Amino acid sequence: MWKILKIAGITIAAIALLIVLAILGLTNTDIGRERVRRIAVSAINKSVHGVTRIGRVDGDLLRGVTLRDVSITDSAGGPFFASPLVQARYSIGNFLSKHIIIDALGVTKPEVVLDKKPGAEWNFTTLFASADTSKKAATRGFGSWITLHNVRMTDGHILVRTPWTPGDSLSKAARDSVLRETLAGKTRQHVIEAPGGYQTVMEFSNVQAALPRMRIADPDSMTRVFQVGSLAMRAALFNPPDADVRDLHGTIYMATDSLWFRGLSASLPNTQLHGDGTYMLTSGDLDASFHAAPLALADLAFAYPHVPTSGTGSLDFVASMRHAGESDYSARNIDLTVDGGTLEGRLALAMGQGAGELRLHDTKLAFAQIDTRTIEQLVPGVKVPRRGLLTGHTTLAGTTAAMKVDADVAFTEPRSGTSRVLVVGVAGSGRDGFVAKDLKVTITPLQMGLARVFDPSLPIGGVITGTVTVDGSLAGRMTAKADIAHREGAELTRMVANGEVVRGGKDGVTVDMRFDPISLITAGKFAPALGLRGTATG
Numbered sequence: 001m002w003k004i005l006k007i008a009g010i011t012i013a014a015i016a017l018l019i020v021l022a023i024l025g026l027t028n029t030d031i032g033r034e035r036v037r038r039i040a041v042s043a044i045n046k047s048v049h050g051v052t053r054i055g056r057v058d059g060d061l062l063r064g065v066t067l068r069d070v071s072i073t074d075s076a077g078g079p080f081f082a083s084p085l086v087q088a089r090y091s092i093g094n095f096l097s098k099h100i101i102i103d104a105l106g107v108t109k110p111e112v113v114l115d116k117k118p119g120a121e122w123n124f125t126t127l128f129a130s131a132d133t134s135k136k137a138a139t140r141g142f143g144s145w146i147t148l149h150n151v152r153m154t155d156g157h158i159l160v161r162t163p164w165t166p167g168d169s170l171s172k173a174a175r176d177s178v179l180r181e182t183l184a185g186k187t188r189q190h191v192i193e194a195p196g197g198y199q200t201v202m203e204f205s206n207v208q209a210a211l212p213r214m215r216i217a218d219p220d221s222m223t224r225v226f227q228v229g230s231l232a233m234r235a236a237l238f239n240p241p242d243a244d245v246r247d248l249h250g251t252i253y254m255a256t257d258s259l260w261f262r263g264l265s266a267s268l269p270n271t272q273l274h275g276d277g278t279y280m281l282t283s284g285d286l287d288a289s290f291h292a293a294p295l296a297l298a299d300l301a302f303a304y305p306h307v308p309t310s311g312t313g314s315l316d317f318v319a320s321m322r323h324a325g326e327s328d329y330s331a332r333n334i335d336l337t338v339d340g341g342t343l344e345g346r347l348a349l350a351m352g353q354g355a356g357e358l359r360l361h362d363t364k365l366a367f368a369q370i371d372t373r374t375i376e377q378l379v380p381g382v383k384v385p386r387r388g389l390l391t392g393h394t395t396l397a398g399t400t401a402a403m404k405v406d407a408d409v410a411f412t413e414p415r416s417g418t419s420r421v422l423v424v425g426v427a428g429s430g431r432d433g434f435v436a437k438d439l440k441v442t443i444t445p446l447q448m449g450l451a452r453v454f455d456p457s458l459p460i461g462g463v464i465t466g467t468v469t470v471d472g473s474l475a476g477r478m479t480a481k482a483d484i485a486h487r488e489g490a491e492l493t494r495m496v497a498n499g500e501v502v503r504g505g506k507d508g509v510t511v512d513m514r515f516d517p518i519s520l521i522t523a524g525k526f527a528p529a530l531g532l533r534g535t536a537t538g
Contacts, residue, residue, distance in 0.1 A: 048127050053072075067088075070084075078115065101147050107152070109157075117195055147214065161200070225254075257281055270299055303329070333346070372387055389413070405439075417447050479501075482498070
């Protein structure tokens with residue numbers, strides 16, 4: 001973007017200097033302005049590797065200029081910049097001292113395309129490349145100082161396209177899978193086919209901006225400075241949904257390979273953000289951290305579409321987005337109210353380039369009265385068999401194939417009441433089916449009404465308490481030991497057992513159980529015709 005502003009500053013300054021060299025009376029006539037336009041376009045086209053067009057020059061050229069139907073394309077005709085109206089105010093005296101200072105600059109409905117094709121340079125780098133950059137960099141002269149004041153953009157549209165690859169470390173089959181999913185829009189990044197490969201696309205539309213000061217060039221500093229007074233836009237950073245930026249202000253700094261901001265403030269529809277960030281221009285990688293207060297979760301759907309649509313509160317958010325490799329997102333100091341429930345703590349997840357490549361880490365949450373429907377929305381693919389409310393705390397780390405868990409959760413639902421379980425260990429589900437490592441489940445209690453979700457014909461009620469420890473894989477060898485008790489009214493059954501299952505039971509099942517005691521009344525409910533009564537041990 002700074003390249004556009006630099007060429008705009010130089011163009012306007014060049015036109016102003018042409019006025020000084022021309023006969024002043026002639027210059028401020030239509031004939032004079034047309035002569036200035038032709039000379040300016042010719043001079044600019046000699047210094048860029050592309051085509052610049054200016055439809056008409058208007059205004060009192062001694063104090064300012066109005067350029068109509070301005071466009072810049074590359075040598076192949078690819079678009080870079082177009083605007084139906086560019087207006088500027090200036091003082092010619094500054095130009096005579098080799099300083100390009102624009103007092104005010106307005107750009108209406110600009111169309112900007114920043115394009116870096118696979119294996120190629122940015123389009124603006126090619127457009128404005130110079131065969132003698134070292135000499136010009138060392139020599140201070142016209143164009144070495146460029147400062148723009150009171151810059152305004154109205155109804156802008158900006159496209160940014162950067163190279164993308166599914167990752168060299170993946171196998172061919174995995175690369176093909178990632179490519180299919182990405183091109184089909186099943187991942188967050190918006191990727192398109194391009195000559196020589198693929199590109200990610202970011203689009204910024206309806207851009208309204210006011211910048212009090214912009215330092216585009218200064219021989220004493222390689223850093224460009226952009227003071228943003230206000231900025232509003234629709235930002236399509238990924239596949240839909242988009243970010244709705246109502247206002248943004250702060251100072252942005254830019255070097256040759258990156259841009260960064262510190263203390264930037266942004267307003268989304270119902271969210272206020274304050275933070276820092278760095279964006280790498282060469283790779284497209286972004287590191288950013290924001291404090292959100294107040295926060296409306298719906299405003300963050302552009303970053304993670306599965307967030308609950310309702311919910312308010314505050315949190316600190318850190319994102320490390322990578323175009324190649326794993327991206328990482330974390331939320332700390334979470335204090336949220338969601339659908340009548342509360343959530344506190346921290347949540348961190350890493351996402352690979354392929355759909356389903358998700359890993360939780362550094363996650364510790366405390367929650368109360370969280371609706372199971374909220375869980376289903378937050379974690380796609382999870383289906384809770386019975387609706388209810390969750391209260392407790394959990395620590396999580398890992399993938400769905402191997403998740404390290406330390407949790408204490410109570411589940412309340414209208415039909416059966418409250419069940420509570422404590423889970424410690426590793427559990428997961430993948431190509432080998434269910435797997436566990438030292439997974440200990442403590443039940444205090446489990447309502448048998450809830451167990452009927454898995455077996456509606458279960459004839460007993462009451463509650464179960466006790467512990468179960470599981471280790472191994474159903475596809476290989478899995479062992480289990482249990483010490484559980486069942487109570488229903490005055491009836492008590494206690495079972496101590498251990499066992500082993502090999503290949504899901506295909507190669508054998510071994511179980512050793514001891515009942516001390518077993519309620520025959522309870523057992524008899526599975527075979528009512530036997531008329532069992534009393535208790536037994538053994």
